[in-house]
Amino acid sequence: MIKIKNTIAIATLLSLSICFYACNSDKKLPIYGQREAQITKDADGNEKVDTIYQTIPNFKFLNQDSTYLTQDAFKGKIYIADFFFTSCTTICPIMHRNLKTVYDEYKNNPDVMFLSHTIDFKYDKPSILKNYAQKLGVDTKKWQFVYGPKEEVYSLAEKSYLTVVGEDKTAPDGYMHQGWLVLIDKEKRMRGAYDGTKEEQVAKLKEDLKTLIAEEK
Amino acid sequence: MRKTILLSIFSIVICCIIYSCQNAAEMEQAKYLSGGKDLYIKYCQNCHSANGEGLGELYPALTDTVFLKENKAQLACIIKNGSNKPMVINGKKYNGKMPAFKQIENIDLAKIIVYITNSFGNKQGMYKFEQVATDLEGCK
Numbered sequence: 001m002i003k004i005k006n007t008i009a010i011a012t013l014l015s016l017s018i019c020f021y022a023c024n025s026d027k028k029l030p031i032y033g034q035r036e037a038q039i040t041k042d043a044d045g046n047e048k049v050d051t052i053y054q055t056i057p058n059f060k061f062l063n064q065d066s067t068y069l070t071q072d073a074f075k076g077k078i079y080i081a082d083f084f085f086t087s088c089t090t091i092c093p094i095m096h097r098n099l100k101t102v103y104d105e106y107k108n109n110p111d112v113m114f115l116s117h118t119i120d121f122k123y124d125k126p127s128i129l130k131n132y133a134q135k136l137g138v139d140t141k142k143w144q145f146v147y148g149p150k151e152e153v154y155s156l157a158e159k160s161y162l163t164v165v166g167e168d169k170t171a172p173d174g175y176m177h178q179g180w181l182v183l184i185d186k187e188k189r190m191r192g193a194y195d196g197t198k199e200e201q202v203a204k205l206k207e208d209l210k211t212l213i214a215e216e217k
Numbered sequence: 218m219r220k221t222i223l224l225s226i227f228s229i230v231i232c233c234i235i236y237s238c239q240n241a242a243e244m245e246q247a248k249y250l251s252g253g254k255d256l257y258i259k260y261c262q263n264c265h266s267a268n269g270e271g272l273g274e275l276y277p278a279l280t281d282t283v284f285l286k287e288n289k290a291q292l293a294c295i296i297k298n299g300s301n302k303p304m305v306i307n308g309k310k311y312n313g314k315m316p317a318f319k320q321i322e323n324i325d326l327a328k329i330i331v332y333i334t335n336s337f338g339n340k341q342g343m344y345k346f347e348q349v350a351t352d353l354e355g356c357k
Contacts, residue, residue, distance in 0.1 A: 089316055093264045097272050135274040135313070 028215055029183075029208055032162070032190040055188040056160050061117070061146035061153070064130040069146055071188070078212055079113040080205070081182045082196060083157050083165050085120035086132045090172065091179045095196030096136060099181055102206060103138055111213060114143035117157065119165045119175055121150040162193065181205055186216050246331065246343045253332025256325050260296075260318055261333075269337030275313060277306040280337045289334065289341065293326050293349045294356035323349040 033054025040048050056071070063069040082099065084092040099114065106112040118124035124132075129145040157165045161182045168176040183192040183205065191212055194205040258267075265271050269279035279285065284306050285292070299317030303310060321329070327346035334341040 089263060091263070093266075093272055093276060097266060100272075132275070137273040 026215075027211055029185075029191040029212055032193070053187075053189045054160075056184060056190070057156070059148070059152070059156060061148040062126050063147075064126055064133050064140050064145045066126040069144055073144065074113060074115070074184075074188075076111075076186055077113045078111055078186060078209070078216065079115050079184050080209075081115045081117070081161055081184060082180065083117050083119050083153075083161070083163050083177050085118050085173070085175055086124050086128055087120065088173050088175070091177075091197050095179045095181065098196050098199065098202040100136065100138065102181075102202065102209070103143055105206065106209070107139065107142060109213075111216075112142075112209070114138075116143070116145050117153050118145065118147050119153060119157070119177055121147070121153065161190070183208060183212065185212060242343065246335075249328045249331040249343070250335060252325075253328035253330075254336075256321075256329045257332050260321065261329065269333075274309055274311060277304060277309070277311045278337075279333050279339075281307045282339050285334055285339055286341060289330075289344070290352050290355060291357065292330050292333070293323075293352040296326055296329060297321065297353060298356060323353075 031053050035054065036052045038050045038052050040050055042048055058071050060068050060070050080099065080102065082095060084095060086092075096116075103114055118129060124147055126147055129147060130140070133140050133143065133145050154165055157163045157177075161180070163178050163180045163182065165175070165177040167174065179196040180193045181196040181202070182190060183194070185191050192205065192208050194201040194208075196202065264276040265279055266276075271278040284304075288295075295315065296318055298319075299315050301314045303312040305311070324346045326349050327344055330344045330349075333339065334344065
C-alpha cells in the first residue's frame, strides 16, 4: 500500500515538474503599453476578437551620417532603444558602458540592432553623434544614433518608449532623463524596459533578449 | 655589559618609534584611501568606471601608471579645472573635454588623488593635502 502511495507521489511530482519545464521552455516576454480589442467577423459571420497592441509609430530622424533614418532600418529586427546626450556626465556613460556589453555579445547577430536618441537638440548634431559613436567604438550600421527636433523626440520618448526626458536648468548638464534601455520586438511592440545604470538589470535584459530571439524565430 | 644592555634598549626604543611612525603614516594613507574611494564614486566613476577602465575613446582609463606618474603634479589641476588638451593614454588618443570640478576642496582633491594613484594597478603612495595648494599654483 505504502509503495503504491509512493509511486503515485513520485508520478505526480514528475508530471508537475514536466509541466513546469514545459511552461518554462516556451517562456514569452510580456507585451507592454496600451491595448485594444478589435472585433472582426470572418467569412462565416463568426465574431473574432483581435488584440491590438501599442507599437512604436513611424519616425524620421537624421542619423550620425546626416541621412534620414526611418523604421525601414528596423524591419524584421529586434532593437534596443535609449535616450541620452553626448555631453552627459551623469547616467549616460554608465548606460552606454553597460549597453556596449550587450552590443559586444550581439554584434554578429543580424537580427539585433541598437538605437540611441539624443535629447540635446541644441548641440548633438549628426557630426557630434558620429564622433561619439566612433569613440565609443561601435559600428553605426548596427548601433544608430539619431537627432531630431525637440518635440518629436521628446514625445516619442514619453508616449512610445515610456521614458521621461526633459530640459532641466538645475541638472548639472542641463537635461534630465531616465536611463531605460527599451526592448522592441519585430512587430515594433515594447517587450521590456531595463535600468541601464544597474548591472543586474542589464543582465536581465541579456536574458530577455535571448528569450525574445527564441520566441520570434 | 652595562653598555651593551643600554645600547640594546636604546635601539629597541628607536625601532619602536620608527615602527609606530610608519604605522601612523600608513593609517593616514588608509584614511585618505577610503575617503577617496567614496569621492571617486561620487565625482569620477560615472565616466571612468568602477575599475578605472574608462569607456572606449570617450573617457580615458586610469590604468596608465606611467601617465599618472609623469603627470602627478597636474592631477589636481585636471580635476579642479577640467581639461580640453589632447592626451595619449595607454597608447590611445583622447581629445574630448573633461568638465571642471571647482567645488572640490583641496583635502578632497588629495583623497581622490591618493585613491586613483593607488588603485587600478597604480602604487604611488601618499599625496598630502598641503601639496594640492602648491600643485594648483603650477597649473599649466
